[in-house]
Amino acid sequence: MTDATLRRLQQTGCDVRADRLTRILFATDASIYQIEPEGAAFPRSAQEASAVISAAIDAELSITPRGAGTSLVGNAIGDGLIVDFSRHNRGISELDLEKRSVRVGAGVVLDQLNNFLKPHGFCFGPDVATSSRATIGGMIANNSSGARAPFYGTTADHVLATEIVLADGRIAKIGSQGSPLEGERAQIERLLCQQSAEMAERWPPGMIKRWPGYGLKRFLRSPQNLNEILAGSEGTL
Ligand SMILES: Cc1cc2nc3c(=O)[nH]c(=O)nc-3n(C[C@H](O)[C@H](O)[C@H](O)COP(=O)(O)OP(=O)(O)OC[C@H]3O[C@@H](n4cnc5c(N)ncnc54)[C@H](O)[C@@H]3O)c2cc1C
Secondary structure, eight states, X not given: OOHHHHHHHHTTTSEEEXXXXXXXXXXXXXXXXXXXXXXXXXXXXXXXXXXHHHHHHHTTOOEEEESSOOOSSSTTOOSSEEEEOSSSOOOXXXXXXXXXXXXXXXXXXXHHHHHHHGGGTOOXXXXXXXTTTOBHHHHHHXXXXXXXXXXXXXXXXXXXXXXXXXXXXXXXXXXXXBOSOHHHHHHHHHHHHHHHHHHHHHSOTTOSOOOSSOOHHHHHHSTTOTHHHHTTSTTOO
């Protein structure tokens, strides 16, 4: 990217780097692919992520969110700006043992969460094999699961609410209690209802995890909850 673009991105207050080492480091993930990005950003909060994403969109850079980069299909690499949520955003708070809920940052690693929960007799059900690296943000975006999926389901089944940054920089909280994105939600629901007969025909009942593609069927079961379609969207929404 040009020096002027880098300055504009850095003026948002977010840590943004475009040196050769950073670009090479973020050119790969656990896949066989390699794409050198223009740079990488390391937001510390949703506000910083929002500001840097808006600036990148203004500069016509594509955005690729990234956790630990353990994906196998090249979905954590891209030619624009990599937004790395794993360096910061590692806070765990608001543990509620009665409701069995906890608030975690997108960069929290699964093993870190399970170490936190263990003294309380709990663990996070979906047991992705890369638990020592995989971030909760990456697990939600991939709708990750592991050997215990038939019992515990997939990550999407355990997401109560998320704070998200949209491509236009808006920050919104979405979940089963609804969301401020009613226009977007209603539009998706309308489109899916038109296709519901074909979806019912293609996807047999009882399928725990369907890959690839958006969680359209999950969303139709619970159309108030945009998390159902966010989970598994691989950073594209
Ligand atoms: C040896 C090996 C074993 C594996 N085993 C399993 C397994 O058992 N089950 C399984 O499901 N997967 C498995 N995987 C794939 C991968 O490890 C998991 O899907 C993991 O949960 C991805 O997490 P991550 O933090 O590495 O995400 P990344 O690879 O960094 O990103 C994954 C996707 O999420 C998006 N993303 C990341 N963070 C965010 C964010 N904060 N906001 C929005 N989008 C975001 C990225 O753009 C990308 O599309 C395995 C991979 C390897 C290499």
